[in-house]
Amino acid sequence: MERLPGFRDFYPEPLPTKDAWSADARIHLFDRWRTTARRYGFREYDGPPLEPLELYTAKSGEEIVGQLYNFTDKGDRSVAMRPEMTPTLARMVAAHQRNYPKPIKWFSIPQLFRYERQQKGRLREHFQLNADVFGETDPGIDAELIALLIDVLRSVGLTSDDFVVRLSSRNAWQEFHAARGGKPETAYAFFQVIDKIERESEDESAKKLSALGFALDDVRAFIQAAEPTNELASILSNLTSRGLGDYVKIDYNVIRGLAYYTGPVFEAFDRKYNFRAIAGGGRYDNLVKLISGGKTDLPALGFGMGDVVLMELLRECGRLPAFTSGVEVYCLIEDESLRGASLGWIQQLRHAGWAVEYSAVASKPDKQFKRAMDLKAAWVTQIHREDANLVRLREVSTKLEQNLPRAEALSRLKASRTHDSSTP
Amino acid sequence: MERLPGFRDFYPEPLPTKDAWSADARIHLFDRWRTTARRYGFREYDGPPLEPLELYTAKSGEEIVGQLYNFTDKGDRSVAMRPEMTPTLARMVAAHQRNYPKPIKWFSIPQLFRYERQQKGRLREHFQLNADVFGETDPGIDAELIALLIDVLRSVGLTSDDFVVRLSSRNAWQEFHAARGGKPETAYAFFQVIDKIERESEDESAKKLSALGFALDDVRAFIQAAEPTNELASILSNLTSRGLGDYVKIDYNVIRGLAYYTGPVFEAFDRKYNFRAIAGGGRYDNLVKLISGGKTDLPALGFGMGDVVLMELLRECGRLPAFTSGVEVYCLIEDESLRGASLGWIQQLRHAGWAVEYSAVASKPDKQFKRAMDLKAAWVTQIHREDANLVRLREVSTKLEQNLPRAEALSRLKASRTHDSSTP
Numbered sequence: 052m053e054r055l056p057g058f059r060d061f062y063p064e065p066l067p068t069k070d071a072w073s074a075d076a077r078i079h080l081f082d083r084w085r086t087t088a089r090r091y092g093f094r095e096y097d098g099p100p101l102e103p104l105e106l107y108t109a110k111s112g113e114e115i116v117g118q119l120y121n122f123t124d125k126g127d128r129s130v131a132m133r134p135e136m137t138p139t140l141a142r143m144v145a146a147h148q149r150n151y152p153k154p155i156k157w158f159s160i161p162q163l164f165r166y167e168r169q170q171k172g173r174l175r176e177h178f179q180l181n182a183d184v185f186g187e188t189d190p191g192i193d194a195e196l197i198a199l200l201i202d203v204l205r206s207v208g209l210t211s212d213d214f215v216v217r218l219s220s221r222n223a224w225q226e227f228h229a230a231r232g233g234k235p236e237t238a239y240a241f242f243q244v245i246d247k248i249e250r251e252s253e254d255e256s257a258k259k260l261s262a263l264g265f266a267l268d269d270v271r272a273f274i275q276a277a278e279p280t281n282e283l284a285s286i287l288s289n290l291t292s293r294g295l296g297d298y299v300k301i302d303y304n305v306i307r308g309l310a311y312y313t314g315p316v317f318e319a320f321d322r323k324y325n326f327r328a329i330a331g332g333g334r335y336d337n338l339v340k341l342i343s344g345g346k347t348d349l350p351a352l353g354f355g356m357g358d359v360v361l362m363e364l365l366r367e368c369g370r371l372p373a374f375t376s377g378v379e380v381y382c383l384i385e386d387e388s389l390r391g392a393s394l395g396w397i398q399q400l401r402h403a404g405w406a407v408e409y410s411a412v413a414s415k416p417d418k419q420f421k422r423a424m425d426l427k428a429a430w431v432t433q434i435h436r437e438d439a440n441l442v443r444l445r446e447v448s449t450k451l452e453q454n455l456p457r458a459e460a461l462s463r464l465k466a467s468r469t470h471d472s473s474t475p
Numbered sequence: 476m477e478r479l480p481g482f483r484d485f486y487p488e489p490l491p492t493k494d495a496w497s498a499d500a501r502i503h504l505f506d507r508w509r510t511t512a513r514r515y516g517f518r519e520y521d522g523p524p525l526e527p528l529e530l531y532t533a534k535s536g537e538e539i540v541g542q543l544y545n546f547t548d549k550g551d552r553s554v555a556m557r558p559e560m561t562p563t564l565a566r567m568v569a570a571h572q573r574n575y576p577k578p579i580k581w582f583s584i585p586q587l588f589r590y591e592r593q594q595k596g597r598l599r600e601h602f603q604l605n606a607d608v609f610g611e612t613d614p615g616i617d618a619e620l621i622a623l624l625i626d627v628l629r630s631v632g633l634t635s636d637d638f639v640v641r642l643s644s645r646n647a648w649q650e651f652h653a654a655r656g657g658k659p660e661t662a663y664a665f666f667q668v669i670d671k672i673e674r675e676s677e678d679e680s681a682k683k684l685s686a687l688g689f690a691l692d693d694v695r696a697f698i699q700a701a702e703p704t705n706e707l708a709s710i711l712s713n714l715t716s717r718g719l720g721d722y723v724k725i726d727y728n729v730i731r732g733l734a735y736y737t738g739p740v741f742e743a744f745d746r747k748y749n750f751r752a753i754a755g756g757g758r759y760d761n762l763v764k765l766i767s768g769g770k771t772d773l774p775a776l777g778f779g780m781g782d783v784v785l786m787e788l789l790r791e792c793g794r795l796p797a798f799t800s801g802v803e804v805y806c807l808i809e810d811e812s813l814r815g816a817s818l819g820w821i822q823q824l825r826h827a828g829w830a831v832e833y834s835a836v837a838s839k840p841d842k843q844f845k846r847a848m849d850l851k852a853a854w855v856t857q858i859h860r861e862d863a864n865l866v867r868l869r870e871v872s873t874k875l876e877q878n879l880p881r882a883e884a885l886s887r888l889k890a891s892r893t894h895d896s897s898t899p
Contacts, residue, residue, distance in 0.1 A: 052530055052566050052766055055554060058523035060567050063581065067571035074520045090825040092802050092832035092850075096498045099482035099600070100524065100586065101556075106476055122546040125590050130479060132525075142476055143484050147491035152849065154835065157487065162524065166549050176523070191835040202825065292818040342476055378516050394716040401514040401626065408516040411578065411615040425576065426516075469893075 057175030064374040075374035076365075077178070080358060081160055083206040084180045088158040091199045093182055096157050098139035100164075104129035106138045110311060110341060120164040120175065132164035136181040137311075137335070137353065138342060144185050144351075145343035153186030174359060180330075183353030185339070190282050193315045193334065193352060194289035200319060200330055200354055201290075201298045207361070208370035214329060215322055217302035218287070220315045221333070223280045224306055227273055228265075237263055245270070245306045277301040286315060311335040317354070321364050329364065330356035380464070381423030382409040383433040385416055392439035396432070396457060403461055423447075430464065481599030488798040499798035500789075501602070504782060505584055507630040508604045512582040515623045517606055520581050522563035524588075528553035530562045533765065535734060544588040544599065556588035560605040561735075561759070561777065562766060568609050568775075569767035577610030598783060604754075607777030609763070614706050617739045617758065617776060618713035624743060624754055624778055625714075625722045631785070632794035638753060639746055641726035642711070644739045645757070647704045648730055651697055652689075661687055669694070669730045701725040710739060735759040741778070745788050753788065754780035804888070805847030806833040807857040809840055816863035820856070820881060827885050847871075854888065 054060060061074035085095070104121050121131035133139060136159055144155060159181045166175055182199055184192050197216060204214055221242070228241050244259045248270070257267040279287060279301050290299055299317075307316040316333030320326070332354025339349045365371050380400055384393045393409065400407045408426055410419050423431050428447065435441035435454060444460045445452040446467075455463060478484060485498035509519070528545050545555035557563060560583055568579060583605045590599055606623055608616055621640060628638055645666070652665050668683045672694070681691040703711060703725050714723055723741075731740040740757030744750070756778025763773045789795050804824055808817045817833065824831045832850055834843050847855050852871065859865035859878060868884045869876040870891075879887060 052527070052533070052768070054523050054563075054566070055525055055527060055548075055552065056550075058525060060523070060563075061521040062567070062571065063518035063520055063575075065574065067574035071571075074518070077521070078519055089801050090828070090830050092800070092830060094487035094498070094800065095502055096487055097485040097501070099478050099484070101479055101482060103476070103479060109476070120548070122548065124479075124544070124546065125592060126480075128479065139478075139484075142478070143486070147486065147495075150489065150491035151487075152846070168549060187835060189836040195835050198822070288815075289818060292815040293822040294819060295822070344476070376516070376518065377513050391712075391716040394713060395718060398622070398717040398719070404514070406514050406516060411611060411619050412613040422576070 055175075057173060059174070059176070073374070076362060076371055077358065079372065079374070080207065080362065081178075084158075084160060084203060084356075087203045087206045088180070088182055088199065091156070091182075091195070091202070093156045093158040093199070096140070096143065096159050097161065098133075098136070098143055098159075100133055100162065101130050102133055102139060104131045106142065106342070107131055107134060110138055110338065111309070118165050118167050120166040133161060134163055134165050135355070136161045136163065136179065137183070137338065137355075140181070140183055140353075141339045141342040141351070144349065145339050145347040148185065148339075148347060148349060154192060155185040156182075157185075158182040178358040180356040181353060183351060185349045185351045188336070188350045190285040190315070191289055194286045194293075196332070196352055196354060197286065197299065197317060198290060198293055198295055200317075200332070200356070201295050203356065204319065204329065204361075207365060209364070209368070211297040213322060213364070213368055214298070214319055216299040216317050216319045217305045218283060218299050218315065218317045219301070219303050219305040220280055220283055221306065221312050222282060222314055223303060226280075227270075231265060231269070233264065239310060241265065242306050243308070245304075246308050248274075249304050274303045277303060282315060307331060307333055311338045311341075313337055314352070319356075325367070326360050326364055329360050330354055376408075376426040376428075377406050378408045378426040378428045379406045380408075380430040380432055381419070381426060381428040382407055383416060383419045383423065383431055384409060384414075385433055385436065387413050389434045389436070389439075392434045395439075396434055396442060399457060399461065400432075400464075403465070405464065432460065479599075481597065483598070483600070497798070500786060500795055501782065503796065503798070504631065504786065505602075508582075508584060508627060508780075511627045511630045512604070512606055512623065515580070515606075515619070515626070517580045517582040517623070520564070520567065520583050521585065522557075522560070522567055522583075524557055524586065525554050526557055526563060528555045530566065530766070531555055531558060533562075542589050542591050544590040557585065558587055558589050559779070560585045560587065560603065561607070561762065561779075564605070564607055564777075565763045565766040565775070568773065569763050569771040572609065572763075572771060572773060578616060579609040580606075581609075582606040602782040604780040605777060607775060609773045609775045612760070612774045614709040614739070615713055618710045618717075620756070620776055620778065621710065621723065621741060622714060622717055622719055624741075624756070624780070625719050627780065628743065628753065628785075631789060633788070633792070635721040637746060637788070637792055638722070638743055640723040640741050640743045641729045642707060642723050642739065642741045643725070643727050643729040644704055644707055645730065645736050646706060646738055647727060650704075651694075655689060655693070657688065663734060665689065666730050667732070669728075670732045672698075673728050698727045701727060706739060731755060731757055735762045735765075737761055738776070743780075749791070750784050750788055753784050754778050800832075800850040800852075801830050802832040802850040802852050803830045804832075804854040804856055805843070805850060805852040806831055807840060807843045807847070807855055808833060808838075809857055809860065811837050813858050813860070813863075816858045819863075820858055820866060823881060823885065824856075824888075827889070829888065853891075856884065 059072045061072045064073055064075045107115050119131045124130050162178050164176050228238050241263050248256050260267050305318050312333045313336045314334030318331040319329040334352040336350040339347050382397050384390055397407050431445045433443050441454055442460050443454050483496045485496045488497055488499045531539050543555045548554050586602050588600050652662050665687050672680050684691050729742050736757045737760045738758030742755040743753040758776040760774040763771050806821050808814055821831050855869045857867050865878055866884050867878050
């Protein structure tokens with residue numbers, strides 16, 4: 052009985068095989084994502100993993116269906132496992148935005164799905180940090196969102212030597228397009244050519260541009276100049292004030308594929324460009340209106356950061372911590388006559404917040420001690436044979452051992468935690 | 476554009492409508508689930524939300540399909556959105572159990588799905604804490620699992636006045652069945668009658684029992700006596716040693732519906748029996764063998780606890796905390812000439828671990844201060860007009876205000892956090 056192709060199992064470390072996915076690394080990543088988003092004042096939300104198919108076709112047209120994990124449910128509804136979070140979020144915000152002061156700053160960590168027939172071996176699900184802001188047009192909020200993106204990557208140990216945010220704008224390309232006589236109805240086709248310009252051959256790009264009335268050299272020169280628009284200059288200056296100037300550069304090669312972007316857009320890449328984009332996002336000021344059928348009109352912006360590329364990068368850079376069992380205290384039960392008192396002591400330790408392991412069955416003390424070492428417990432404790440209120444407490448790192456009344460042992464443990472604490 | 480029937484959106488508080496689901500309450504619940512499971516030495520894992528249909532029919536037969544959210548995918552595979560986690564877990568453990576010392580103690584918080592045509596308005600998804608143990612037959616480990624269940628409920632503020640774990644055993648009923656001449660092949664049909672005995676009419680139960688060769692009075696007397704078997708007495712004594720005796724009682728009305736249970740089984744209920752079961756579980760010593768096609772044979776036990784009933788109970792008992800924005804420090808920007816320095820100060824605060832909010836656009840100071848109060852920020856800070864290294868720091872609760880160099884302000888904040896800290 053195998054799992055479906057393109058889906059992942061997440062195992063606790065040490066991993067059973069070299070290519071297994073680590074549940075511990077995922078917990079670590081999600082924890083950093085959450086912690087950093089909260090420092091930026093973002094609130095967490097979630098929506099259904101299954102949505103009406105129409106939520107996606109309304110925005111992206113019928114051609115999107117070929118990439119969706121969609122089906123007809125038992126109630127004869129056309130449904131799809133969510134390929135992205137933004138339409139769900141736009142629906143939720145459109146329905147209840149009046150309840151929240153602006154700007155609305157929200158994040159989520161959804162699992163997303165796709166089904167492409169042709170690509171064997173490719174994943175059909177991944178997790179993505181989504182951070183979005185609604186109700187603010189000032190570029191200062193674009194800068195706030197990009198600062199969050201940068202700090203999320205810094206929080207997992209990456210530096211400006213490891214990654215860069217390439218900043219661009221649909222508005223800059225819009226102006227380029229209009230200034231050269233492009234008609235509004237060809238703008239999106241033009242954007243699509245720009246979006247592929249790094250991946251397609253020169254000849255192909257030149258041909259497509261020419262068909263739309265543009266010259267490749269002209270486009271190249273515009274990208275080469277990398278002249279920030281006022282809006283982008285304002286974002287850069289804001290990020291520089293935060294000390295984050297080294298993490299971002301103007302790069303008009305970036306324009307983003309999705310139809311709904313309207314203003315500044317950006318993508319984060321590893322500096323060596325060995326991987327696909329780590330994250331991408333931008334403004335989408337018209338989407339809430341579209342999703343709500345015109346009932347709600349709110350400017351919006353956001354980004355998505357997947358777990359797969361980021362995890363590959365962290366592994367390559369060696370920035371993942373060593374994961375252990377999480378067990379802090381091992382309670383050794385010297386013989387079965389002490390089991391009852393030991394269980395009471397274990398309960399006290401856990402109640403005080405400690406992660407405690409012990410042998411649930413009779414076992415030789417040296418075997419138990421070995422297990423404590425395998426679990427990398429920082430402390431080993433056991434009930435005193437003559438007095439159940441006395442416990443022996445051994446700090447594994449120093450090999451120091453003391454016999455203490457239970458209450459004092461708890462204080463001793465607590466003091467060690469306060470001392471070690473790295474929280475601000 | 477509406478969401479699908481039976482699915483939930485989770486909004487940040489304050490909630491937009493009375494019946495909206497709270498993302499904050501969900502985060503709170505998951506956090507307590509995780510924290511408590513880790514204290515018991517359980518490690519987190521996860522598997523795919525979509526599995527081959529066969530994973531469920533192999534164990535429960537074709538009749539289960541009527542309740543599943545199943546469909547045929549684009550690759551012509553019969554698949555189902557997972558209705559429970561145990562088969563996925565059994566598959567994962569069977570594949571790689573050799574990698575992990577026993578007992579394997581794992582937990583997960585999957586979203587689970589079902590599709591029942593007939594019940595309108597009923598939820599089609601929920602989240603469930605799943606905690607399972609593999610590789611140990613001693614009742615001491617059953618007690619460890621039940622202790623975890625009890626402490627998980629205690630961790631969200633429930634007491635022995637609020638809930639009770641009803642403890643029973645398939646073995647006790649197996650013996651009852653065999654002692655009265657029941658043949659092995661009728662045992663499961665007999666268990667099914669017991670499972671429904673509290674919900675069905677006396678006549679109905681009596682008729683069904685009689686058809687299998689049993690008398691309702693005999694069954695009733697057995698339940699009434701509530702005489703613990705040796706195995707259950709051992710579990711009770713273990714829990715009593717932990718000080719958890721008040722949370723559990725023998726109740727042979729409980730037998731659990733699923734076919735795969737083999738030994739002790741249990742369900743947690745609110746004391747007033749106003750709700751469905753809060754949690755349920757037990758031993759399933761044969762499932763790993765079944766799922767692995769006989770390749771791996773491991774004793775196992777586990778429980779599941781859903782978010783929906785528990786949340787209803789917590790709301791009724793008033794045990795949910797008041798949720799706020801999470802913003803700790805609000806940075807006031809007195810005028811736009813101070814924005815650059817303020818952004819630098821905000822970055823320092825966030826880097827030091829503080830959740831900071833500010834106005835991304837020019838805004839009157841009194842409006843900003845009102846926003847800080849709405850967010851329930853504990854601190855308000857601003858850059859000094861004459862010296863960007865000086866900041867004003869106001870503690871909202873005491874209204875005390877100080878002008879301090881940035882580094883000292885950070886120390887002052889840190890001292891307040893260490894002082895407030897309730898971690899052990």
